Amino acid sequence: MKTFEEKWTAWLDGQLSGRELIEFESSLPDLAAAKVEKRDAQKLGAFLKRELGAQTMSNEEFFSHQLRERIARETEDPSRGREARSTWWTVPRLVWSGATALALFVIFGIAILRERQPGERSEYLTQILNSKVDPAANPNATVSIFESKNENKVTVLWTEGLQSLPADYAAQ
Amino acid sequence: MQTETTPAQADVSELDLVKRCQAGDAEAFDQLVIRYRTRVFAMIYNMVHNEQDAWDLAQDSFVKAWKSIRRFKGKSSFYTWIYRVVMNVTIDWLRKRQIKAGGAEFDDAIQLKEIDPASKTVPKSDPLPHQRMERSEIRERIDKAIAQLSPEHRAVILMKEIEEMQYHEIAESLGCSIGTVMSRLFYARKKLQNTLKDVYENV
Numbered sequence: 540m541k542t543f544e545e546k547w548t549a550w551l552d553g554q555l556s557g558r559e560l561i562e563f564e565s566s567l568p569d570l571a572a573a574k575v576e577k578r579d580a581q582k583l584g585a586f587l588k589r590e591l592g593a594q595t596m597s598n599e600e601f602f603s604h605q606l607r608e609r610i611a612r613e614t615e616d617p618s619r620g621r622e623a624r625s626t627w628w629t630v631p632r633l634v635w636s637g638a639t640a641l642a643l644f645v646i647f648g649i650a651i652l653r654e655r656q657p658g659e660r661s662e663y664l665t666q667i668l669n670s671k672v673d674p675a676a677n678p679n680a681t682v683s684i685f686e687s688k689n690e691n692k693v694t695v696l697w698t699e700g701l702q703s704l705p706a707d708y709a710a711q
Numbered sequence: 712m713q714t715e716t717t718p719a720q721a722d723v724s725e726l727d728l729v730k731r732c733q734a735g736d737a738e739a740f741d742q743l744v745i746r747y748r749t750r751v752f753a754m755i756y757n758m759v760h761n762e763q764d765a766w767d768l769a770q771d772s773f774v775k776a777w778k779s780i781r782r783f784k785g786k787s788s789f790y791t792w793i794y795r796v797v798m799n800v801t802i803d804w805l806r807k808r809q810i811k812a813g814g815a816e817f818d819d820a821i822q823l824k825e826i827d828p829a830s831k832t833v834p835k836s837d838p839l840p841h842q843r844m845e846r847s848e849i850r851e852r853i854d855k856a857i858a859q860l861s862p863e864h865r866a867v868i869l870m871k872e873i874e875e876m877q878y879h880e881i882a883e884s885l886g887c888s889i890g891t892v893m894s895r896l897f898y899a900r901k902k903l904q905n906t907l908k909d910v911y912e913n914v
Contacts, residue, residue, distance in 0.1 A: 544897035545890050551900075554878075579908075582901050586911035587872045587903075590853055594753035602752070603744055606770055610737060610777050 551577050677701050725789050732780045740777055747793055750874070754794075755801050757873065758865050759887075760854040768804055772797040787883050794876075794884040798866050805862040849910060854908040860899055867892055868899040 541549070546563050548553050556565055567573045596602065679700035712780075731739035751772060756765035776796045783792050793853060857865055870876045876884070881892045
């Protein structure tokens with residue numbers, strides 16, 4: 540079902556014929572006024588064609604030259620990029636790159652974790668920890684060890700209630 | 712649309728040029744550009760009313776056409792297809808410019824309300840004598856009147872009146888229905904009749 544606007548446009552452009560034309564014209568309240576408006580619209584069309592249809596382009600050759608250069612520039616560069624990507628980023632390369640990155644991650648991860656763990660005990664400290672305080676000689680003796688986590692890695696041996704320092708505690 | 716050669720010759724050679732373009736032949740595309748550059752430029756110029764903008768948009772349109780020519784299946788004529796590219800580029804540009812300008816230049820809703828579909832166009836009481844009116848002034852009046860239309864209405868009236876394209880060709884170029892084309896044509900004509908009556912009656 541055509542709208543009034545569609546029918547009017549078709550009528551104006553001479554696209555209505557036969558029964559459709561008769562029906563449309565008979566539906567108009569003032570056919571004479573409509574015909575005046577039709578002529579008016581046709582005048583407008585002719586006027587626009589005359590005034591705007593003569594629009595020309597200066598420097599046509601330069602336009603084509605500029606366009607050729609632009610097309611050459613825009614089509615060459617992306618193809619180079621695509622070519623470079625297609626030769627370098629093949630599937631096997633992607634797999635190898637991924638595996639290498641994973642291996643490096645694991646190695647560095649282990650190294651960092653080991654770095655954070657306390658260092659091996661010195662022989663001296665092991666000896667101290669293994670030594671026993673005689674409870675008969677030193678009934679209230681306590682021996683505490685503090686180890687700082689900073690870069691200096693200082694170990695503090697805190698003794699309390701000892702009558703004398705056991706021979707094992709002597710620095711070697 | 713007028714062609715420089717007979718329609719049959721133009722169609723055959725044009726199709727051949729398009730096929731060569733699709734195979735990557737830039738020289739064939741250059742031939743198509745030569746064939747359409749003036750019309751494309753004029754069409755865009757009549758829509759944007761600025762020579763430099765029209766030049767740039769015509770360049771953009773042809774570059775876009777070159778990049779997407781492999782997608783042209785030949786279901787419609789090449790000029791309908793190239794006009795579709797041109798219209799997409801130009802209407803997009805006009806819409807973006809409208810947004811940047813705050814949307815004051817044209818407004819479909821307001822314009823359509825202003826026009827009574829059954830209104831009769833009445834000449835203004837004191838028309839400017841055509842003897843005094845310079846060509847540039849006429850052009851300025853036309854440009855101002857067209858500038859009041861939305862990009863889609865501009866496209867429709869220009870393709871119909873200047874390019875003499877059929878409804879279905881305009882519809883293909885704009886990617887809309889024939890009914891929409893006819894409706895837009897109705898309102899665009901009414902608007903221009905109202906605003907340019909005194910000019911075209913006296914020139």
